[in-house]
Amino acid sequence: MYCLLRPTYCRLKKDAQYKPPEVNYRAIIHLMSQSVKITLSLIITILLIGAAAGLVQQNDNAVPGTEARLMTPKPLTAFQLTAHDLKPLNIERLKGKWTLLFFGYTHCPDVCPITLTELAQMAQQLPPEVLDNTQFVFVSVDPQRDSPESLAEYVGYFNESFLGATGSIDALTTFARQLDSKFSLETDPAGEPIVNHSSAMLLIDPQAHYYARLKAPHYAEEILAQYLALRNNYSPNTP
């Protein structure tokens, strides 16, 4: 409880107190016989070569910056939300463009504006031809308080091109599940809604396949670098 209230203090204290166990490697090596030393260095050499080979191999299927890609991108199935322009947000609307999407709600004064601010900064840095076929979607999981109309104003505050969307709880649940995301709506003792939601940002490819999952916290430079790397190494047929 104390740490819950005083996290900064606890962190500092934890760091200051932590001391790695001391091992006298020099003494251990000195005690070993010559043959053991030779065998050991051979083993180490083999391990190093193995590790290097492994790295090269990993690079074949994981170019730096593309780690967020799913092992197997998942084709999305039918869903229907309402976008802030009052038109449906469905699978058709995700096709032909890359989509960066995340879940939130407008009565979230901290993490949602922070993320939208980062996303707006990232959008500003995109080359025009990339920006042209990228859409940014904020999905509110609090449809009781967030109407499509109010979402229009909300997302427009951060970037005029951002798209807000929401839907029925059922529609939101179905959609979130497809993106390995979840949310929950509770009520606090004062009767105020409490909304919890997945913090990952999802990337959907132009074929409407759930393609990559970017973990929080979200920083403009990192979203930008990852997004560009994922696009540059994308081929529609081989995932």
Place this chain on the structure above:
Amino acid sequence: MMALTKTFPLVFLLMMTSINAADKLQVHDAWAREAPPGTSVMAAYLTLQNPSLKAYTLTGLSSPDFKRIEMHRTEQHDGMSKMLPVPQVMLNSKENVVFQPGGMHLMLINPKKPLKAGDNITLTLFFSDEHSTKSSLEISLPVKKVTANTRHTLHNGQHDSHSHQH
């Protein structure tokens, strides 16, 4: 002359009191994030400093500009983002408590009039010391529109949300 030596200790005592007053709780870097249109909540951030020898507890806040103010913290847990109420905050002697983006924030609920960047907000912080003596501190803070987050702050916030496990 006799009168002077008699009053001197009194003057000294008065000086001590004013030093103690300067040694009391302080608030730094207070600001509120401008609310995007259509929302009725704002987050405010600040650093509380306790240079005194006493421990204090921040027990609550009020403002003539809002219906209600709560203390919250944002937590990232199991890939989920949550906002949890913090009923009160301990402020030990010679220590700081930081409310910052991605960590703890003051939740300003239902502004009585629309507030825009450049406006000022009045807040009263209520404290209780070790002997349950109540005190309060009134501060004024600016509303700001954020166009770029400070990465450093966010980073700290992220660590904060993990350290509660210990």
